[in-house]
Amino acid sequence: xxxxxxxxxxxxxxxxxxxxxxxxxxxxxxxxxxxxxxxxxxxxxxxxxxxxxxxxxxxxxxxxxxxxxxxxxxxxxxxxxxxxxxxxxxxxxxxxxxxxxxxxxxxxxxxxxxxxxxxxxxxxxxxxxxxxxxxxxxxxxxxxxxxxxxxxxxxxxxxxxxxxxxxxxxxxxxxxxxxxxxxxxxxxxxxxxxxxxxxxxxxxxxxxxxxxxxxxxxxxxxxxxxxxxxxxxxxxxxxxxxxxxxxxxxxxxxxxxxxxxxxxxxxxxxxxxxxxxxxxxxxxxxxxxxxxxxxxxxxxxxxxxxxxxxxxxxxxxxxxxxxxxxxxxxxxxxxxxxxxxxxxxxxxxxxxxxxxxxxxxxxxxxxxxxxxxxxxxx
Amino acid sequence: xxxxxxxxxxxxxxxxxxxxxxxxxxxxxxxxxxxxxxxxxxxxxxxxxxxxxxxxxxxxxxxxxxxxxxxxxxxxxxxxxxxxxxxxxxxxxxxxxxxxxxxxxxxxxxxxxxxxxxxxxxxxxxxxxxxxxxxxxxxxxxxxxxxxxxxxxxxxxxxxxxxxxxxxxxxxxxxxxxxxxxxxxxxxxxxxxxxxxxxxxxxxxxxxxxxxxxxxxxxxxxxxxxxxxxxxxxxxxxxxxxxxxxxxxxxxxxxxxxxxxxxxxxxxxxxxxxxxxxxxxxxxxxxxxxxxxxxxxxxxxxxxxxxxxxxxxxxxxxxxxxxxxxxxxxxxxxxxxxxxxxxxxxxxxxxxxxxxxxxxxxxxxxxxxxxxxxxxxx
Numbered sequence: 046x047x048x049x050x051x052x053x054x055x056x057x058x059x060x061x062x063x064x065x066x067x068x069x070x071x072x073x074x075x076x077x078x079x080x081x082x083x084x085x086x087x088x089x090x091x092x093x094x095x096x097x098x099x100x101x102x103x104x105x106x107x108x109x110x111x112x113x114x115x116x117x118x119x120x121x122x123x124x125x126x127x128x129x130x131x132x133x134x135x136x137x138x139x140x141x142x143x144x145x146x147x148x149x150x151x152x153x154x155x156x157x158x159x160x161x162x163x164x165x166x167x168x169x170x171x172x173x174x175x176x177x178x179x180x181x182x183x184x185x186x187x188x189x190x191x192x193x194x195x196x197x198x199x200x201x202x203x204x205x206x207x208x209x210x211x212x213x214x215x216x217x218x219x220x221x222x223x224x225x226x227x228x229x230x231x232x233x234x235x236x237x238x239x240x241x242x243x244x245x246x247x248x249x250x251x252x253x254x255x256x257x258x259x260x261x262x263x264x265x266x267x268x269x270x271x272x273x274x275x276x277x278x279x280x281x282x283x284x285x286x287x288x289x290x291x292x293x294x295x296x297x298x299x300x301x302x303x304x305x306x307x308x309x310x311x312x313x314x315x316x317x318x319x320x321x322x323x324x325x326x327x328x329x330x331x332x333x334x335x336x337x338x339x340x341x342x343x344x345x346x347x348x349x350x351x352x353x354x355x356x357x358x359x360x361x362x363x364x365x366x367x368x369x370x371x372x373x374x375x376x377x378x379x380x381x382x383x384x385x386x387x388x389x390x391x392x393x394x395x396x397x398x399x400x401x402x403x404x405x406x407x408x409x410x411x412x413x414x415x416x417x418x419x420x421x422x423x
Numbered sequence: 424x425x426x427x428x429x430x431x432x433x434x435x436x437x438x439x440x441x442x443x444x445x446x447x448x449x450x451x452x453x454x455x456x457x458x459x460x461x462x463x464x465x466x467x468x469x470x471x472x473x474x475x476x477x478x479x480x481x482x483x484x485x486x487x488x489x490x491x492x493x494x495x496x497x498x499x500x501x502x503x504x505x506x507x508x509x510x511x512x513x514x515x516x517x518x519x520x521x522x523x524x525x526x527x528x529x530x531x532x533x534x535x536x537x538x539x540x541x542x543x544x545x546x547x548x549x550x551x552x553x554x555x556x557x558x559x560x561x562x563x564x565x566x567x568x569x570x571x572x573x574x575x576x577x578x579x580x581x582x583x584x585x586x587x588x589x590x591x592x593x594x595x596x597x598x599x600x601x602x603x604x605x606x607x608x609x610x611x612x613x614x615x616x617x618x619x620x621x622x623x624x625x626x627x628x629x630x631x632x633x634x635x636x637x638x639x640x641x642x643x644x645x646x647x648x649x650x651x652x653x654x655x656x657x658x659x660x661x662x663x664x665x666x667x668x669x670x671x672x673x674x675x676x677x678x679x680x681x682x683x684x685x686x687x688x689x690x691x692x693x694x695x696x697x698x699x700x701x702x703x704x705x706x707x708x709x710x711x712x713x714x715x716x717x718x719x720x721x722x723x724x725x726x727x728x729x730x731x732x733x734x735x736x737x738x739x740x741x742x743x744x745x746x747x748x749x750x751x752x753x754x755x756x757x758x759x760x761x762x763x764x765x766x767x768x769x770x771x772x773x774x775x776x777x778x779x780x781x782x783x784x785x786x787x788x789x790x791x792x793x794x795x796x797x798x799x800x801x
Contacts, residue, residue: 085756113748129740362507366499370491378463380755
């Protein structure tokens with residue numbers, strides 16, 4: 046299957062129902078992508094991911110490059126084969142991770158010199174190198190190497206990052222085309238990333254530059270890095286306004302359950318976030334009535350399911366008292382069940398959002414969802 | 424269903440094919456029981472245990488008493504309901520664990536004073552208390568509180584432990600009967616435990632004393648605590664020779680894959696061991712050609728399944744290279760997949776042993792099994 050995107054319906058709010066075709070299956074959009082950092086979505090087997098209806102997951106170029114190494118994965122048949130995952134994979138560019146290594150990196154127009162968090166070894170990541178790695182991994186969607194900035198960032202810093210991101214996007218596209226024959230996955234697509242910080246005009250400029258370069262899909266990066274949620278949405282909406290309607294739009298690294306529909310209303314088709322898995326391991330569970338810290342003593346004798354409205358295996362099978370016990374005892378099963386529920390919960394929200402768009406009821410979905418969370422547990 | 428045991432066939436070697444009926448299902452014997460210490464078989468969901476064909480698992484009275492507490496579990500409907508496990512459960516008496524707390528316990532004829540490994544709090548475990556806890560947990564099979572001794576132990580020490588174990592078995596039986604109405608599981612059965620160290624005559628005496636007291640099943644304890652395997656088998660055979668043929672026989676805490684058939688040939692019907700799960704978490708995997716330390720660098724680029732002869736989900740799905748990567752990266756999935764394989768491997772051995780007994784081919788099974796392990800990987 047070649048890469049292909051189709052918008053099936055657009056809601057009056059701007060939300061889009063779509064279908065993204067990749068070499069590893071069709072993805073119903075808006076889609077939530079669980080994060081499989083090092084070739085595994087922490088705590089879940091690939092069988093469980095399939096059962097949960099995951100159609101696409103995210104792999105981290107930075108982590109896989111350092112361990113086990115992209116050339117090793119290439120020799121083992123690519124990331125899909127390496128991790129035995131039949132569905133689609135999107136790889137990030139490594140940019141976000143290396144820019145997060147504040148004390149361990151040095152940036153030039155060429156690229157970023159950084160030290161591995163694993164062993165301190167020195168590495169040089171460039172736009173070309175990022176593409177080379179992602180081509181070896183053979184993801185279905187690769188991302189351009191961009192310059193990620195902190196929040197707040199002043200205008201000149203943000204403008205500099207936009208300029209560099211545009212130039213790096215051009216270099217990535219060049220490398221991607223030149224080296225296409227070496228890719229493990231011949232149907233791989235390359236998405237660009239809009240930057241610009243919290244400056245609307247820079248976001249607009251960034252999007253226009255990238256659209257001029259013509260990519261099959263566009264992401265908005267540098268969102269939810271500390272700014273208020275309303276500002277995140279504003280920046281996404283500004284960028285989306287410049288992006289072609291017939292290409293998928295992806296907001297990177299968002300968001301909380303109650304924020305997902307907001308991004309969808311900005312015309313976003315894809316999101317990824319570590320929240321469901323990372324919070325699960327810390328005992329923070331997402332439910333239809335808000336967040337539950339399962340280690341809390343109030344759940345010690347509670348025979349009820351975690352979320353009575355949730356139909357996932359965990360909520361159908363186990364009690365809060367049992368989940369609390371597992372968490373207190375630091376059992377592996379705590380991470381397994383908590384991750385299972387949280388990922389199921391995020392996927393369920395996206396499924397309900399898709400249904401709401403189909404029936405023209407996204408506004409109702411959002412207000413009911415918010416009302417339940419604000420009311421808390423009855 | 425009431426507790427009931429039936430021997431379907433006895434092999435010329437002494438091995439028995441049987442069927443144990445409990446309030447929570449029928450168990451094909453010889454049976455291997457995975458250990459679910461704190462209400463979970465570490466790394467496996469109850470769904471996976473069911474898929475693997477687990478019919479009975481073991482719960483640890485010591486751990487569940489300390490956390491979350493047996494009265495809490497009673498109020499939540501018993502251990503089966505607490506952990507949502509539909510199959511059978513055997514609980515140990517807590518004896519082995521408290522006797523293992525060498526510096527933290529004091530033994531008298533009344534019972535054992537010990538300090539919790541969790542918070543240092545002081546507790547007093549008696550035969551009566553052990554039964555009370557196990558009745559609250561509502562296991563299908565409860566065990567008497569016995570005195571476990573170290574190896575080597577001289578004759579007078581071993582004789583003292585036999586005497587105390589016999590007296591405690593009598594007290595356990597008394598408490599079990601007196602308190603039967605309070606039990607969470609009305610069909611619960613109580614097994615006695617033969618002690619005697621490495622002294623054949625004491626093992627014989629211990630078994631005779633307990634048989635005189637008349638229990639629905641008998642275990643042999645204090646086996647594989649440091650003595651040579653041949654001596655373990657000798658002690659088990661001596662004890663089994665005294666036990667009634669119509670009652671199930673259980674050897675506690677054994678054994679390595681290549682030893683399982685030896686115990687079965689001694690007329691043993693049930694075994695439990697932490698080896699498959701504990702070793703899995705340390706990267707030690709059992710295969711048809713011997714043990715594999717999956718962290719070993721020789722597996723870094725190995726695309727083959729862990730064990731080509733194994734049909735478990737892990738061996739059908741993932742490569743050694745992937746398993747090695749997960750283990751090196753300390754991913755939760757390493758524990759999940761390693762535990763899955765090891766438990767599947769032990770269950771598979773028992774399944775093949777049952778089949779071999781049915782066809783009168785246990786000797787052939789054993790010699791082929793040993794030959795493959797001795798030959799190692801081809």
